Amino acid sequence: xxxxxxxxxxxxAFAVALFQMIVPMIGAARGWGGWIDSARPAALAQFGLIGxxxxxxxxxxxxxxxxxxxxxxxxxxxxxxxxxxSGVWGNHEGSMLLWVLIxxxxxxxxxxxxxxxxxxxxxxxxxxxxxxGAAFLAFILFTSNPFARMASPPFNGRDLNPLLQDxxxxxxxxxxxLGYVGLSMAFSFAVAALIEGRVDAAWARWVRPWTLAxxxxxxxxxxxxxxxxxxxxxxxxxWFWDPVENASFMPWLIAAALLHSAIVVEKREVLKxxxxxxxxxxxxxxxxxxxxVRSGIxxxxxxxxxxxxxxVFILAILAFFVxxxxxxxxxxxxxxxxxxxxAPVSREGAxxxxxxxxxxxxFVVFIGTVWPLVAEMAWDKKxxxxxxxxxxxxxxxxxxxxxxxxxxxxLPWKRGRLKRVLYPLRGALVFAAxxxxxxxxxxxxxxxxxxxxxxxxxxxxxxAVADLWLRTGNSGLARLRRLxxxxxxxxxxxxxxxxxxxxxxxxxxxxxxxxxxxxxGQTFTVAGYDITxxxxxxxxxxxxxxxxATMRVGxxxxxxxxLHPEKRVYPVQAMPTTEAAIQxxxxxxxxxxxxxxxxxxxxxxxxxxxxxxxxxxxxxxxxALGGCISLSDRRYRVAAGAxxxxxxxxxxx
Amino acid sequence: xxxxxxxLSLLLALPALAVQPDEVLSDPALEARAREISxxxxxxxxxxxxxxxxxxxxxxxxxxxxxxxxxxxDSDAEAVQAVTDRFGEYxxxxxxxxxxxxxxxxxxxxxxxxxxxxxxxxxRSRNLPEEGPARLSDEEKARLDRIMRD
Numbered sequence: 001x002x003x004x005x006x007x008x009x010x011x012x013a014f015a016v017a018l019f020q021m022i023v024p025m026i027g028a029a030r031g032w033g034g035w036i037d038s039a040r041p042a043a044l045a046q047f048g049l050i051g052x053x054x055x056x057x058x059x060x061x062x063x064x065x066x067x068x069x070x071x072x073x074x075x076x077x078x079x080x081x082x083x084x085x086s087g088v089w090g091n092h093e094g095s096m097l098l099w100v101l102i103x104x105x106x107x108x109x110x111x112x113x114x115x116x117x118x119x120x121x122x123x124x125x126x127x128x129x130x131x132x133g134a135a136f137l138a139f140i141l142f143t144s145n146p147f148a149r150m151a152s153p154p155f156n157g158r159d160l161n162p163l164l165q166d167x168x169x170x171x172x173x174x175x176x177x178l179g180y181v182g183l184s185m186a187f188s189f190a191v192a193a194l195i196e197g198r199v200d201a202a203w204a205r206w207v208r209p210w211t212l213a214x215x216x217x218x219x220x221x222x223x224x225x226x227x228x229x230x231x232x233x234x235x236x237x238x239w240f241w242d243p244v245e246n247a248s249f250m251p252w253l254i255a256a257a258l259l260h261s262a263i264v265v266e267k268r269e270v271l272k273x274x275x276x277x278x279x280x281x282x283x284x285x286x287x288x289x290x291x292x293v294r295s296g297i298x299x300x301x302x303x304x305x306x307x308x309x310x311x312v313f314i315l316a317i318l319a320f321f322v323x324x325x326x327x328x329x330x331x332x333x334x335x336x337x338x339x340x341x342x343a344p345v346s347r348e349g350a351x352x353x354x355x356x357x358x359x360x361x362x363f364v365v366f367i368g369t370v371w372p373l374v375a376e377m378a379w380d381k382k383x384x385x386x387x388x389x390x391x392x393x394x395x396x397x398x399x400x401x402x403x404x405x406x407x408x409x410x411l412p413w414k415r416g417r418l419k420r421v422l423y424p425l426r427g428a429l430v431f432a433a434x435x436x437x438x439x440x441x442x443x444x445x446x447x448x449x450x451x452x453x454x455x456x457x458x459x460x461x462x463x464a465v466a467d468l469w470l471r472t473g474n475s476g477l478a479r480l481r482r483l484x485x486x487x488x489x490x491x492x493x494x495x496x497x498x499x500x501x502x503x504x505x506x507x508x509x510x511x512x513x514x515x516x517x518x519x520x521g522q523t524f525t526v527a528g529y530d531i532t533x534x535x536x537x538x539x540x541x542x543x544x545x546x547x548x549a550t551m552r553v554g555x556x557x558x559x560x561x562x563l564h565p566e567k568r569v570y571p572v573q574a575m576p577t578t579e580a581a582i583q584x585x586x587x588x589x590x591x592x593x594x595x596x597x598x599x600x601x602x603x604x605x606x607x608x609x610x611x612x613x614x615x616x617x618x619x620x621x622x623x624a625l626g627g628c629i630s631l632s633d634r635r636y637r638v639a640a641g642a643x644x645x646x647x648x649x650x651x652x653x
Numbered sequence: 654x655x656x657x658x659x660x661l662s663l664l665l666a667l668p669a670l671a672v673q674p675d676e677v678l679s680d681p682a683l684e685a686r687a688r689e690i691s692x693x694x695x696x697x698x699x700x701x702x703x704x705x706x707x708x709x710x711x712x713x714x715x716x717x718x719x720x721x722x723x724x725x726x727d728s729d730a731e732a733v734q735a736v737t738d739r740f741g742e743y744x745x746x747x748x749x750x751x752x753x754x755x756x757x758x759x760x761x762x763x764x765x766x767x768x769x770x771x772x773x774x775x776x777r778s779r780n781l782p783e784e785g786p787a788r789l790s791d792e793e794k795a796r797l798d799r800i801m802r803d
Binding site: 233234235237240242243270338340341342343344348349352353355356359360363364367368371375378379381382383384385386387388389392393397412414415471473515516517595598604 | 671672673674675677692693695701703706741742743744745746747748753754757758760761764765768769772773775776777779780781798799802
C-alpha cells in the first residue's frame, strides 16, 4: 500500500512538473500575473509530492518490505539501520528518485527564498527547472520504476553490496547529487536570462549563491568519495582518474570557473555570455556524468545498473537540454553587451586566465575520459586512458593556476601592476621558497613532485594570508573581524586548495609501503616504526564474519598506536572486504592491512606510512568551508535585488 | 552519481590482496621497477584497475610474468612491450603517443593555445584607453584605494 502511495505521488509530481513547465513560461511571455504566480505553489507541490514518494520508498527499506523488488535486490533484514536507509539511494532507481527529490528541493528553495527576484524571472527559472524535473520523472516512471512489486515476495533480501555499507559512502551520493543538481539552478537561471535577453550584475548576484552552494556540495561529495576509497580499498589510493570520478570532477572544475566568472559579471558586467555558456556547460557535464554512469558506455569500476535503453533516454535528455540551451545561446548571446573596460593586467584579466585554465583542464579530463570510446567507434581500437595520462596532461594546468592565483587574488579591478602586487606577496614568496628548501632537504631521491607541489601549496596558503593582511589596510587586526565574509571565504578556500596541493604531492612522493608475511608475535620495522602482529582472531559482525588482527605500532620504544585491521566476509553476497586500520595524524597516517593466512604459516600484512595524507581532505574541508563562509556574506542576504541601482558606485571589493 | 556498485566486487570475490608477499622480488631495485611498471598496466579483465591494485588471478599472473622478464634482464620498455604483445594496447593506461593518439595528446595543448589567443583578443578588445581624463597618478590612486577599502 505504502509503495503504491509512493508511486502515485510520483505520477502526480510528474503532472505538476508538466504544469509548472508550461504555465509560468506562457504567463511570463504574456505578462499574465496569475499564470506567473502559479510557479511558486507548483514548485512547492512538486517538492512535497516527490518527498512523499521518497518517504514511501525509505519506509519500504526500513521495514524490509521484500514485496518491493528494489528492496529485495538491495537490502537484508540483518543489515544495520543506517545502511537500510542509505540502501535507498545505493541503487539505480532509488538514486534517480533522490536526484529528482533534490532537483525539486532546489526548485522549492528558489520559490521560497530570493524575495527580491523579479516575478517574471522567477517564473521562467522555475519553469526551466520543472522541465528538467519532468524529463527525469518521465525517465523514472517509464524506465526505472522503484516501486515495482514482486509477485511472490521472498523471505529475505540479497543485501547491499558490502563495499557500500560504509558511513563515508552512505553520504557520498547525496552530497554529490546536491552538487550535480545544484548546477541545474545555474542552468535554469542561464536559460531564463537568455529568454529574457538580459544579463546584468543583479542576475550574477542571484546565480552565484546557487553555483557556490552546488560547488560546495560537489567538493564535499568528491572528498567523501575519495576518502572512502582511501580507507576502504585496502591500499590507500585516493584518486584513480576513473571515468565516473572524472564525471564528477569535470562539473567541479567548470563550477569553479563559473563562480569566478560570475564575480566578474557581478562586479564589472563583463564576461556575460561566457558566464552563461559556463552555466550551461556545468550542468551539461553533470548530465554527461549521469549518462556515463547509467549507460555503462564507458567501462568503469563504478558501473551501475548499466542498461542501453536507459542510456539512450538520458542521452536524449542531455541532447535536448544542452542542445536547446546552446541553440538559444547562439541566437541571444550577441545581445549580451559587456559594459566594463579593463587593462590586461587586472583582476578581470586574472579571472579570465583562471577561467581559461579551469575550462581547458576540464576539457582535457573530458577528452581523456571519452577517448577510449572515440577510438573504439572511429578506428576500432581498444585502448585505455588512465592515471599516467591524466597526471601528465592535467597537472600543468593546475601548476599554472596555482602560480597565478595569489597574484590574481590581490590584483585591483580595472588596472593593476604586477610589481605592485608582488610587494605584498613577498612574505608568501619567502614562505614558499623556505618550504621548498625544507622539502628538498628532507626528501631523498626523486622529489621534484614533492618540492614543486609543496612549494605551490605554501605559495597558495601564504598568498591567502597576504590577501587577508592586505585587506585589513592600515587599521590593523581589529579590521580583520569586520571584513566581509566573502573576503574570508575567498582566503579560506584558496588556502584550502594549497593545503590539498601539499597533501597530494607529499603523500605521492613520500609514501612508504611494506608487504610481507608476518608471524603472530613477530616485530618488523617500516620507516622507523616497529610494527608487531600481536594476535589474529575471528569475530562475528551483524551481517558479516570478520578476521581481526591486533597490531602494535611503536617508535623509539614508545607505543604509537594499537590498531585492528580487519578482513570481512559478507556471506549473503559472498564477498570479502578489507577494513584497513588507520591512525590519522597531522603529519602522517599509519595504515595497516591484514591479508590472507599463508600456507606456510603467518599472515600477509601490508603496512603503509602515508605522510600528510589527511591534508588532502583537510584542504577539501577548508575549500568547502570557504564556500560556506562566502555564501553567508551579507550581500546575498540584504537587498540582493536592487536591479535598478546598477553598479553606480563600485565597492572596493 | 556514483553510488559505486563496484564491479570490482566481482573480482574481489577472490579472497586475496593485490601484490602478495610471495611475489615480491628479493632485489629491492628490481622490485621497485616492477611496481612502477605494474602501476601503468591495466588488468585485462577488470574495470579500470591496474594490475598493481587488482586481485584478479590474471593480474597476479601478469605481475609474476613481469617480474620474470625483469629478472631475465629486460629493460622496462621491453617488459612492457612483452605484455602489450600478448594483450594489446588495451593494457596500457597511458596510450602510446603515436598514430591517432596524437590527437589525444595534442587536444589539451592546442585547446589551451586557442583559448589563450581568444582570451587575449577579448582582453585587448576590452582594454582601457591609455590616455583619458580620468587617469590618476599612482599616488592619487593608492590614496583612493585606501579610501575605498576603509
